[in-house]
Amino acid sequence: MAKIVGGYATSHVPAIGVAIDQGKTEEPYWQPVFSGYEWSRKWIEELKPDVAFVVYNDHATAFSLELIPTFALGCAAEYQPADEGWGARPVPTVHGHPELAWHIAQSVILDEFDITIVNDMEVDHGLTVPLSLAFGQPHAWPCAVIPLAVNVVQYPPPTGNRCLQFGKAIRKAIESFPHDMRVVVFGTGGMSHQLQAQRAGLINPEFDQKFLDLLVHDPAAAAAIPHVDYLRDAGSEGIELVMWLVMRGALGDNVTELHRHYHVPASNTAVGHLVLEPK
Amino acid sequence: MAKIVGGYATSHVPAIGVAIDQGKTEEPYWQPVFSGYEWSRKWIEELKPDVAFVVYNDHATAFSLELIPTFALGCAAEYQPADEGWGARPVPTVHGHPELAWHIAQSVILDEFDITIVNDMEVDHGLTVPLSLAFGQPHAWPCAVIPLAVNVVQYPPPTGNRCLQFGKAIRKAIESFPHDMRVVVFGTGGMSHQLQAQRAGLINPEFDQKFLDLLVHDPAAAAAIPHVDYLRDAGSEGIELVMWLVMRGALGDNVTELHRHYHVPASNTAVGHLVLEPK
Amino acid sequence: MSGNDYHDIPGTFVFDAEQSRQGYHLNMFCMSLRQAKNREAFLADEAAYLDRYPMSAEQRQAVLSRDWNEMLRLGGNIYYTSKLAATDGITFQDLAAIMTGMDRDAYRQMMVAGGRPIEGNRTKGDWDNG
Amino acid sequence: MSGNDYHDIPGTFVFDAEQSRQGYHLNMFCMSLRQAKNREAFLADEAAYLDRYPMSAEQRQAVLSRDWNEMLRLGGNIYYTSKLAATDGITFQDLAAIMTGMDRDAYRQMMVAGGRPIEGNRTKGDWDNG
Ligand SMILES: [Fe+3]
Numbered sequence: 001m002a003k004i005v006g007g008y009a010t011s012h013v014p015a016i017g018v019a020i021d022q023g024k025t026e027e028p029y030w031q032p033v034f035s036g037y038e039w040s041r042k043w044i045e046e047l048k049p050d051v052a053f054v055v056y057n058d059h060a061t062a063f064s065l066e067l068i069p070t071f072a073l074g075c076a077a078e079y080q081p082a083d084e085g086w087g088a089r090p091v092p093t094v095h096g097h098p099e100l101a102w103h104i105a106q107s108v109i110l111d112e113f114d115i116t117i118v119n120d121m122e123v124d125h126g127l128t129v130p131l132s133l134a135f136g137q138p139h140a141w142p143c144a145v146i147p148l149a150v151n152v153v154q155y156p157p158p159t160g161n162r163c164l165q166f167g168k169a170i171r172k173a174i175e176s177f178p179h180d181m182r183v184v185v186f187g188t189g190g191m192s193h194q195l196q197a198q199r200a201g202l203i204n205p206e207f208d209q210k211f212l213d214l215l216v217h218d219p220a221a222a223a224a225i226p227h228v229d230y231l232r233d234a235g236s237e238g239i240e241l242v243m244w245l246v247m248r249g250a251l252g253d254n255v256t257e258l259h260r261h262y263h264v265p266a267s268n269t270a271v272g273h274l275v276l277e278p279k
Numbered sequence: 280m281a282k283i284v285g286g287y288a289t290s291h292v293p294a295i296g297v298a299i300d301q302g303k304t305e306e307p308y309w310q311p312v313f314s315g316y317e318w319s320r321k322w323i324e325e326l327k328p329d330v331a332f333v334v335y336n337d338h339a340t341a342f343s344l345e346l347i348p349t350f351a352l353g354c355a356a357e358y359q360p361a362d363e364g365w366g367a368r369p370v371p372t373v374h375g376h377p378e379l380a381w382h383i384a385q386s387v388i389l390d391e392f393d394i395t396i397v398n399d400m401e402v403d404h405g406l407t408v409p410l411s412l413a414f415g416q417p418h419a420w421p422c423a424v425i426p427l428a429v430n431v432v433q434y435p436p437p438t439g440n441r442c443l444q445f446g447k448a449i450r451k452a453i454e455s456f457p458h459d460m461r462v463v464v465f466g467t468g469g470m471s472h473q474l475q476a477q478r479a480g481l482i483n484p485e486f487d488q489k490f491l492d493l494l495v496h497d498p499a500a501a502a503a504i505p506h507v508d509y510l511r512d513a514g515s516e517g518i519e520l521v522m523w524l525v526m527r528g529a530l531g532d533n534v535t536e537l538h539r540h541y542h543v544p545a546s547n548t549a550v551g552h553l554v555l556e557p558k
Numbered sequence: 559m560s561g562n563d564y565h566d567i568p569g570t571f572v573f574d575a576e577q578s579r580q581g582y583h584l585n586m587f588c589m590s591l592r593q594a595k596n597r598e599a600f601l602a603d604e605a606a607y608l609d610r611y612p613m614s615a616e617q618r619q620a621v622l623s624r625d626w627n628e629m630l631r632l633g634g635n636i637y638y639t640s641k642l643a644a645t646d647g648i649t650f651q652d653l654a655a656i657m658t659g660m661d662r663d664a665y666r667q668m669m670v671a672g673g674r675p676i677e678g679n680r681t682k683g684d685w686d687n688g
Numbered sequence: 689m690s691g692n693d694y695h696d697i698p699g700t701f702v703f704d705a706e707q708s709r710q711g712y713h714l715n716m717f718c719m720s721l722r723q724a725k726n727r728e729a730f731l732a733d734e735a736a737y738l739d740r741y742p743m744s745a746e747q748r749q750a751v752l753s754r755d756w757n758e759m760l761r762l763g764g765n766i767y768y769t770s771k772l773a774a775t776d777g778i779t780f781q782d783l784a785a786i787m788t789g790m791d792r793d794a795y796r797q798m799m800v801a802g803g804r805p806i807e808g809n810r811t812k813g814d815w816d817n818g
């Protein structure tokens with residue numbers, strides 16, 4: 001049977017991708033960002049997952065205002081890294097896992113989650129930056145990837161509680177897949193940041209650390225945070241953090257925190273990173 | 280405040296659209312189909328709704344296997360009738376109600392329904408045939424239309440229970456819209472039919488009548504019907520009936536049955552039609 | 559998901575994940591026939607048009623020979639394959655007749671007489687014993 | 689939905705239904721700039737390119753004069769307008785700086801020093817009294 005062997009949460013700041021792609025990770029500005037990912041690079045290298053289930057958001061790339069899915073689950077065989085306006089990132093094609101993805105799709109729909117199944121999609125920095133942080137710059141990604149795109153651009157995103165419950169349904173789906181397989185669930189986006197208008201640059205380390213603590217030890221409390229609190233206290237784009245709750249739900253009731261990293265800034269953003277193990 | 284003033288359920292057989300478009304409604308084959316809609320034509324003409332909220336399914340028209348939303352709510356200003364392979368139906372452009380539709384979208388997402396918002400979409404016979412049955416052949420449709428496309432083509436569709444609960448959330452959303460407005464909710468598709476393979480032509484009047492009775496008097500029991508029962512007993516395409524449960528949920532706990540019509544056949548299909556009033 | 563209870567329904571292909579994955583390109587070919595210009599291009603040179611879609615040799619042959627049930631068995635979905643039927647000028651009712659193996663008038667007559675009854679058509683066992 | 693509690697957040701446009709409806713064509717214009725050939729066409733003749741999108745005169749002017757906050761006020765969303773910035777060769781950090789009214793180095797310095805604090809930036813009242 002398939003099994004969830006770890007949880008990996010990280011910000012997915014586009015500038016982090018640029019720093020990796022342009023070989024700037026050792027520069028003084030970037031070194032403190034990347035040093036916090038060294039431990040987890042080794043961790044995931046040793047863990048050798050078969051599949052990364054990546055919860056991320058599309059940033060007006062594959063989806064536009066024409067069509068806004070709350071939860072879009074990728075069931076395709078492959079996904080090309082997208083040109084978001086600055087040219088496509090020089091990273092490998094992302095290979096999917098259609099069999100497991102379709103299994104999850106059927107399971108969660110019957111569990112009353114109203115997902116959108118996607119079979120043709122490009123992926124943006126929201127998905128590829130976490131892969132780069134976890135796996136570096138290989139010629140091919142070392143595992144299959146199942147993308148779950150969550151709407152956090154058009155208000156309202158799904159509630160924190162809905163995200164947590166959805167994570168639990170994903171766990172149930174993965175655990176009922178009848179083939180041996182080791183899955184790491186990624187939650188991406190956040191931490192506090194605001195990219196827009198006069199309040200751009202907002203950073204709230206207290207909110208971020210509190211969120212990390214709750215996520216590990218009291219996910220129901222983290223899930224009860226209303227949207228307006230994220231918008232106000234973590235910045236308008238900090239609401240991406242609801243996606244971490246999907247990952248947390250998938251990890252089960254109790255987890256061990258293996259690693260935490262927090263740094264300000266990367267470009268406009270606070271960087272947070274957490275590695276969890278199901279107990 | 281907006282108010283739901285009626286429920287209108289009907290099959291949406293494409294051949295019914297063809298019969299209307301080609302002026303065949305008085306022919307002996309078609310007359311018994313259409314005579315059952317005369318009462319409701321007058322009913323809705325007198326009711327003068329401002330908005331028709333139409334629950335229907337897309338039949339590989341606006342959506343394909345590239346992207347399969349479980350629930351897609353149309354928030355656009357207009358929708359063009361689609362060419363489904365036989366040329367577009369000669370019916371008026373469908374005008375939306377973006378303000379109410381967006382209001383519903385926000386409300387149901389915060390109520391934890393994971394819908395897809397759609398702003399650019401063609402509509403097929405699933406939506407236009409019910410409009411023709413209700414309103415005849417006007418130069419312009421007499422009310423605004425909010426389309427809700429439900430996936431019933433790719434297995435699994437949403438469960439009956441999920442559809443019923445979604446209808447309740449739609450009711451709550453409509454009733455919280457701060458402008459006076461009268462809304463009729465359409466549930467379309469069904470009744471028993473199978474369009475494919477060696478068992479095509481299956482018709483099960485007992486199942487259909489029982490479903491109609493339960494829908495009116497015991498919607499929770501109707502909502503508990505598992506998918507396999509529809510597939511087996513109402514034919515593989517009879518599973519469209521789950522969409523009637525969305526309408527039923529939107530009507531509230533108790534309803535009065537104002538009108539019922541049942542006839543076999545229209546092309547490959549049993550035709551069912553129900554008009555309900557919230558108590 | 560093999561082992562699903564709906565596999566016991568006779569003469570029916572439930573369009574589940576397995577069928578959908580298998581039939582993806584076949585169905586996307588059919589989908590392209592929604593556009594009039596594609597219908598024309600297909601009819602003008604079927605083999606060349608089909609080269610655009612990486613379907614299996616079996617699927618391709620089923621399309622070329624209009625083996626409607628075989629298309630469904632190989633992952634086609636009726637709402638997609640009916641677009642091929644539309645391209646050929648076949649109505650939904652006549653397409654259904656062809657798939658049942660009945661002639662057009664006999665099928666139409668069966669429908670007018672109330673359709674195919676559920677008794678005897680519920681399970682594969684019904685058919686095997688019938 | 690006016691009356692929403694998030695309207696009390698200063699210097700912030702929450703991209704809700706109202707903003708999204710208003711900004712639809714503005715954002716879809718920006719979306720088109722994801723493609724290199726569109727970026728080139730836009731830069732070659734901005735006015736002609738904008739004619740393809742039925743946006744309001746105000747929105748059009750905001751685009752032409754690169755009034756980034758005005759675009760947001762008129763329904764633009766930052767993930768869309770940033771594609772216009774990309775077309776101009778402006779990074780996300782410099783775009784943020786421009787919108788705050790700070791110069792590029794001062795903004796960068798603020799971020800390195802820990803960013804804009806939440807204290808004093810929680811409500812419109814904070815800003816009015818500040
Ligand atoms: Fe993001």
Ligand SMILES: [Fe+3]
Nearest residue numbers: 291405468519
């Ligand atoms: Fe239908």
